[in-house]
Amino acid sequence: MNMKQLDRIRTGKGFIAALDQSGGSTPKALLHYGIEETRYANEDEMYALVHEMRTRIIKSSAFDSRFILGAILFENTMDREIDGQLTADYLWEKKGIVPFLKIDKGLADLEDGVQLMKPNPGLGDLLKRATGRGIFGTKMRSVIHEANPAGIKKVVQQQFATAKQIMDMGLVPIIEPEVDITRPDKAESEKLLKAELTQHLSTLDPHAQVMLKLSIPSEDNFYSDLMNEPHVVRIVALSGGYSQTEANEKLARNHGLIASFSRALSEGLTAGQSNDEFDAMLSQSIQSIYEASIK
CATH class of the missing domain: 3.20.20.70 (Aldolase class I)
Incomplete structure (x- = not known):
């Protein structure tokens, strides 16, 4: 790094x-x-x-x-x-300017109110190439369409499992569980998401470094406390x-x-x-x- x-x-x-x-x-x-x-x-x-x-x-x-x-x-x-x-x-x-790489292969079909990332069997090889080509970190996107606790749990589990693989290669992952801005239950989805993110961050190794890329929250400054979480390098927002x-x-x-x-x-x-x-x-x-x- x-x-x-x-x-x-x-x-x-x-x-x-x-x-x-x-x-x-x-x-x-x-x-x-x-x-x-x-x-x-x-x-x-x-x-x-x-x-x-x-x-x-x-x-x-x-x-x-x-x-x-x-x-x-x-x-x-x-x-x-x-x-x-x-x-x-x-x-x-x-x-x-610091270079990052998008590493996901797109979204799977909608299930439990969310779209997980598609399987990515070539990820290990891609990460090796990325480290050899001057890349600092990576980005991967899932989408949350409704406030479904089971679906949101699966999104965050998949994101963190992939993030650990990325960190093992010496890269900094941007975890991106996007919440669909058009949904009426967006604020409730964000509450469920924040709870899952907090729980998973607490399980990381002491020196693990991640970034979060999140939809701009319905409640202003909703993610402020996560900014001070020791594993979080930075929180960025998608449009x-x-x-x-x-x-x-x-x-x-x-x-x-x-x-x-x-x-x-x-x-x-x-x-x-x-x-x-x-x-x-x-x-x-x-x-x-x-x-x-x-x-």
Whole structure:
């Protein structure tokens, strides 16, 4: 584990950029960016275009370590280069931004009100590659759709079992049990989730280090006590489908909670913009998310 990177994530002012749209969500991300599906004939061409988009974001003067602590990458991005350097090396050495990797393989079908992560038999090999490619930590997503105690228990059990495998490789896991923001029982789901997280954190080895990525809670500062839990490096928030403005407003009311936004970060960016227009739009987004994160 890189202690300089750990200290930056633990104590730095700023937020984490989520640049980790994977195979299923990449066409949608490209469409928001103004690239129609007719522009690419196969997966290779699609991934080349999305890497161009991510490279443009990362190389932008607006993508600055004064505001951004870390960036979450998709596996395909980790394996590619920016200006002759592996993406993670470029992020850290050129930008001073800590690289993370999305490691889940998507969501299983809905059961007990939740979607667990799909089985991931290749995880061990992926983690080995990640450690060799300059990755500091990982991210993995499950989704809670209703306040079902049995389902929420299963989500947290799976997340922590996977987190232990990740920590054994010297990486810091971001545990992400997203609560669906559209559900009427969201607040009740968060109460059940917090109880499960607290219980599992208490069972970790003394030196274990994890991060949590959670939906912005219905009750302001609901996760404040978890921020002081000795195993928790940082708690970050996902935008969860809120617009950038709404996500920022809600985030700013939760002191100590910082952003890890994906769609809300890239809102308004398009392939057809000039570099000046692109940088100005990205700078505006980064500044607003930063301000909400340091409240």
